[in-house]
Structure formats: C-alpha cells, structure tokens
Amino acid sequence: xxxxxxxxxxxxxxxxxxxxxxxxxxxxxxxxxxxxxxxxxxxxxxxxxxxxxxxxxxxxxxxxxxxxxxxxxxxxxxxxxxxxxxxxxxxxxxxxxxxxx
Amino acid sequence: xxxxxxxxxxxxxxxxxxxxxxxxxxxxxxxxxxxxxxxxxxxxxxxxxxxxxxxxxxxxxxxxxxxxxxxxxxxxxxxxxxxxxxxxxxxxxxxxxxxxx
DNA sequence: ACTATCTATGTTGTTTTACAATATACTATT
DNA sequence: AATAGTATATTGTAAAACAACATAGATAGT
Numbered sequence: 001x002x003x004x005x006x007x008x009x010x011x012x013x014x015x016x017x018x019x020x021x022x023x024x025x026x027x028x029x030x031x032x033x034x035x036x037x038x039x040x041x042x043x044x045x046x047x048x049x050x051x052x053x054x055x056x057x058x059x060x061x062x063x064x065x066x067x068x069x070x071x072x073x074x075x076x077x078x079x080x081x082x083x084x085x086x087x088x089x090x091x092x093x094x095x096x097x098x099x100x101x
Numbered sequence: 102x103x104x105x106x107x108x109x110x111x112x113x114x115x116x117x118x119x120x121x122x123x124x125x126x127x128x129x130x131x132x133x134x135x136x137x138x139x140x141x142x143x144x145x146x147x148x149x150x151x152x153x154x155x156x157x158x159x160x161x162x163x164x165x166x167x168x169x170x171x172x173x174x175x176x177x178x179x180x181x182x183x184x185x186x187x188x189x190x191x192x193x194x195x196x197x198x199x200x201x202x
Numbered sequence: 203a204c205t206a207t208c209t210a211t212g213t214t215g216t217t218t219t220a221c222a223a224t225a226t227a228c229t230a231t232t
Numbered sequence: 233a234a235t236a237g238t239a240t241a242t243t244g245t246a247a248a249a250c251a252a253c254a255t256a257g258a259t260a261g262t
Contacts, residue, residue, distance in 0.1 A: 031200070044219050096110055100113060130210095139249085142251075166255065167259095
C-alpha cells in the first residue's frame with residue numbers, strides 16, 4: 001500500500017487532469033478548486049516536486065494580457081505513474097470501505 | 102471540506118471500528134492491518150490524540166496472560182464525530198472521482 | 203535455564219505534505 | 233489612483249504517519 005495516499009490524493013488529481021491534456025498552474029488551481037479547497041501555494045509546490053521527479057515537461061506560452069503561462073506536459077513516466085496511482089486509489093477506497101461499513 | 106481527510110483517513114477507520122463496539126489498541130492494530138499497512142506506534146499516537154479531544158473513554162481489563170488491555174469506548178461526541186467524518190469521506194470520494202475520471 | 207515469540211502499550215525523532223501568508227508583475231476596470 | 237483578476241512562486245508552520253526503540257508479562261521450544 002502507498003503511504004502517500006493517506007495525504008497525497010492531490011497528486012493524483014493533478015496528474016489525472018494532465019492526462020487529459022496539457023495545463024498551466026493557475027488553470028489546475030481553478031479546476032481543482034471546483035471540487036475541493038486548495039491553497040494556490042500548495043499546487044505550485046506540488047507541481048515543482050512532481051516536476052523534479054521527472055513526471056512533467058514544461059513550456060512557456062506568452063499571453064497578450066498578463067504574465068506567461070507555464071504549461072505542464074506528462075512524460076511517459078508521468079503517465080505510467082498516473083495510472084498506477086489511480087489503481088492504488090481504487091484499491092484504497094475498497095480497503096477503507098471494508099473498515100468503516 | 103475537511104483538510105484532514107487528505108491525510109486523516111486512519112482516524113475514520115479507527116472511529117468506525119469503535120462504533121461497532123469497544124476495542125483495545127492492539128486489537129485495532131490487528132484489524133486495520135488486515136486492510137492496510139500501519140505502524141503500531143501510529144495507532145497509539147492517534148488514539149492518544151483522539152482521547153485528548155474527548156472522543157473516547159478508556160478502561161483497563163486484566164488478562165490472565167500478558168499485560169492489561171486498555172479498551173476505548175466512544176463518547177456521544179465521538180459517535181457524532183464518526184458519523185460526520187463518514188459523511189465527509191463519501192463526499193470526498195465523489196469529488197476526487199470527478200477530477201480523475 | 204536460556205531464547206524467541208506473542209501479546210500489549212507507549213515514546214522519540216524524522217519526513218512528508220498541506221496551509222497561511224506573502225511577494226512579484228502585468229492588465230483591465232472603476 | 234485604486235482595486236480586481238490573471239499568473240507564478242517562496243517561506244515558515246502545523247499535522248500526521250513512519251521507523252525505531254523501549255518496556256513487560258506469558259508461553260513455547262531447545
């Protein structure tokens with residue numbers, strides 16, 4: 001069992017969003033905030049950490065108004081990690097449900 | 102949303118077990134270990150914390166062989182907290198599922 | 203008699219993660 | 233001129249889980 005799941009579901013949420021297509025940080029903050037409260041700083045910290053672990057590639061895109069957007073693209077390693085995290089999440093839910101029902 | 106859920110599902114597992122009936126620490130360790138890995142020290146730390154917050158009453162029971170068992174009994178406050186945590190857990194699963202599917 | 207194992211409770215120090223607060227910077231609106 | 237929105241990022245703090253260790257009585261094996 002992955003110990004990180006007890007406190008690391010956000011990783012999965014971000015990775016699963018990126019599996020749908022490249023996104024920039026602020027965009028991820030907005031999307032995830034629709035479902036749960038998350039501090040903006042938390043997302044950037046998480047993105048930096050996962051980036052350092054080789055799950056992302058990044059690229060900058062200029063915008064006419066406002067600062068440039070930093071897009072995150074999943075690497076093959078990142079995609080594989082996303083799938084394994086998703087599987088572990090499903091398993092984890094079952095384990096918890098067996099204990100609490 | 103409860104921020105503790107991202108890292109506090111163990112609380113719910115322990116409380117839900119106690120909602121079924123009084124149990125002692127080692128017994129909880131055994132039961133929860135059937136579903137997920139958990140360090141013995143973690144359980145006792147968690148029990149002490151929840152006890153200090155008024156969710157338990159405790160009592161000792163002598164055993165013919167081995168040290169006495171410390172039983173934990175949910176207080177009304179603890180039972181109410183268990184139910185609210187359970188509700189929040191169900192909600193949380195839905196929120197995550199919307200983000201990852 | 204000694205050793206290991208099981209039952210049972212508990213503490214200490216470390217790591218991880220999320221949060222709050224703060225900082226920067228450009229644009230558009232009032 | 234001030235505020236709000238878009239966008240990225242850092243710092244310090246708190247919570248929770250872990251690993252390792254400590255204690256202790258009973259039992260079983262060698």
